[in-house]
Amino acid sequence: MSPNPSHALLPTPAADLDAATVREMLRRAGGQHYPRWAARVQATGYCLHPIHLHRRHGLIAADRLTIRCGNRRAAVCISCSRLYAGDTWQLVHAGILGGRHNIPDTVTDHPQVFLTLTAPSFGPVHPSEHRTWAGQPRHPDTYDYRGHVLFAWWAPTLWQRFTMRLRRLLTAQLRALGVPKDAVRLSFLKVHENQARLIPHYHAVIRLDRPEHHGNDCGSQVFPIGSSDLAALAVEAARAINLPIPDQSMPDGLRELRFGPQIDARPLDASITQPQRRKIAGYLAKYVTKSVTDAGISPRPISPAACDDPTIAAQVSPHVLQIWRTLRDLADQQPDDYAAMTRWLHTLGYRGHVTTKSRRYSTTLGHLRQIRALWRQQHTSTDNPEEHNDNSGESACDPWEFAGAGHLTNGDYQLTLAAAHRHLEQLWARRENAWPSGGPP
Numbered sequence: 001m002s003p004n005p006s007h008a009l010l011p012t013p014a015a016d017l018d019a020a021t022v023r024e025m026l027r028r029a030g031g032q033h034y035p036r037w038a039a040r041v042q043a044t045g046y047c048l049h050p051i052h053l054h055r056r057h058g059l060i061a062a063d064r065l066t067i068r069c070g071n072r073r074a075a076v077c078i079s080c081s082r083l084y085a086g087d088t089w090q091l092v093h094a095g096i097l098g099g100r101h102n103i104p105d106t107v108t109d110h111p112q113v114f115l116t117l118t119a120p121s122f123g124p125v126h127p128s129e130h131r132t133w134a135g136q137p138r139h140p141d142t143y144d145y146r147g148h149v150l151f152a153w154w155a156p157t158l159w160q161r162f163t164m165r166l167r168r169l170l171t172a173q174l175r176a177l178g179v180p181k182d183a184v185r186l187s188f189l190k191v192h193e194n195q196a197r198l199i200p201h202y203h204a205v206i207r208l209d210r211p212e213h214h215g216n217d218c219g220s221q222v223f224p225i226g227s228s229d230l231a232a233l234a235v236e237a238a239r240a241i242n243l244p245i246p247d248q249s250m251p252d253g254l255r256e257l258r259f260g261p262q263i264d265a266r267p268l269d270a271s272i273t274q275p276q277r278r279k280i281a282g283y284l285a286k287y288v289t290k291s292v293t294d295a296g297i298s299p300r301p302i303s304p305a306a307c308d309d310p311t312i313a314a315q316v317s318p319h320v321l322q323i324w325r326t327l328r329d330l331a332d333q334q335p336d337d338y339a340a341m342t343r344w345l346h347t348l349g350y351r352g353h354v355t356t357k358s359r360r361y362s363t364t365l366g367h368l369r370q371i372r373a374l375w376r377q378q379h380t381s382t383d384n385p386e387e388h389n390d391n392s393g394e395s396a397c398d399p400w401e402f403a404g405a406g407h408l409t410n411g412d413y414q415l416t417l418a419a420a421h422r423h424l425e426q427l428w429a430r431r432e433n434a435w436p437s438g439g440p441p
């Protein structure tokens with residue numbers, strides 16, 4: 001079943017509200033139930049697609065409960081995605097600076113590298129300062145769209161090859177130094193972001209740990225390899241990767257994919273201050289919620305028919321449209337290799353995760369969710385039944401049942417969206433200025 005192309009686009013921006021929506025907003029804001037409604041919106045964290053649950057008692061009575069949608073994509077729910085970004089921030093922060101979530105603060109003595117891997121050029125594009133045309137090809141007719149989408153498609157494999165190669169280079173280096181190869185362990189956290197030209201690039205923090213890292217970390221022991229050496233190895237590994245992939249437009253049916261020549265590997269040695277380290281954690285967390293929706297593309301799958309739908313074509317850039325068409329054509333031309341591409345139009349051909357990390361890099365998102373649930377239980381007053389019940393589903397005698405999702409009217413949605421924006425601005429401002437030692441967001 002193919003998704004409806006009319007669902008492909010994002011909600012109408014607030015500036016274009018229609019008269020019916022404005023009436024709904026006024027009716028809500030002026031209605032006698034407004035305080036109760038507003039309290040519920042606040043209690044569900046300004047979620048834009050709240051989930052409604054209910055639970056029966058006998059034949060008539062029922063409990064009702066509204067919970068967050070929990071979606072990590074900003075285009076679906078800016079409120080819930082921020083929660084995810086906040087968790088990612090904690091995860092990166094703990095990994096770079098230590099001192100939280102059972103990561104000792106001696107982690108700052110470990111060799112670390114902040115790495116950025118980009119795609120190669122597939123043709124000249126307009127500079128990012130250019131408002132309307134930033135990242136769009138200067139010469140769409142000669143831009144290598146095929147190479148572009150193939151890079152996006154294979155980027156997760158390139159990253160995997162990179163980590164394998166880096167581990168191998170590290171082992172060789174240790175052997176050359178006469179150090180046993182299990183003297184250090186490589187851990188990393190990587191985040192995917194779309195560049196202005198709408199092709200993936202990766203930011204990662206790579207760190208060396210001692211094998212006993214999570215037990216008692218012995219801070220006095222010197223690492224056989226420093227941050228600068230690790231940076232050099234990362235660059236060497238990234239340059240060495242060359243992935244042959246099927247491409248029938250090539251004479252021998254194969255194309256060789258590699259990362260672009262601009263590889264940035266910044267050693268995070270003792271000269272990098274705490275505020276600079278915090279800033280790096282901040283970047284990485286923000287990338288997480290910046291999905292392809294910056295280009296006006298749906299977070300949900302898009303039907304290949306959208307490529308030829310003039311209504312949809314009018315709402316995305318010619319660059320996006322050409323990327324969609326290239327994905328669709330490749331799926332048609334090489335179905336054995338790329339039939340699945342039509343299912344990834346909405347991500348512009350990228351199939352990977354937004355973040356990945358090696359097992360021991362830092363704490364986990366699941367662990368952070370547990371802490372937050374506990375914190376919320378302890379800090380929630382009984383005046384907010386919805387919020388209080390948020391985590392009680394498992395222990396309740398009757399199971400909660402799904403009763404619906406979303407807001408009652410578009411007016412309610414728009415009011416919640418506006419409140420969510422105000423709330424987020426305050427939160428980001430606070431977080432960027434200083435990180436308090438307090439509890440979870």
Ligand SMILES: [Zn+2]
Pocket residue numbers: 046047048049050068069070071077079080081
């Ligand atoms: Zn939500």
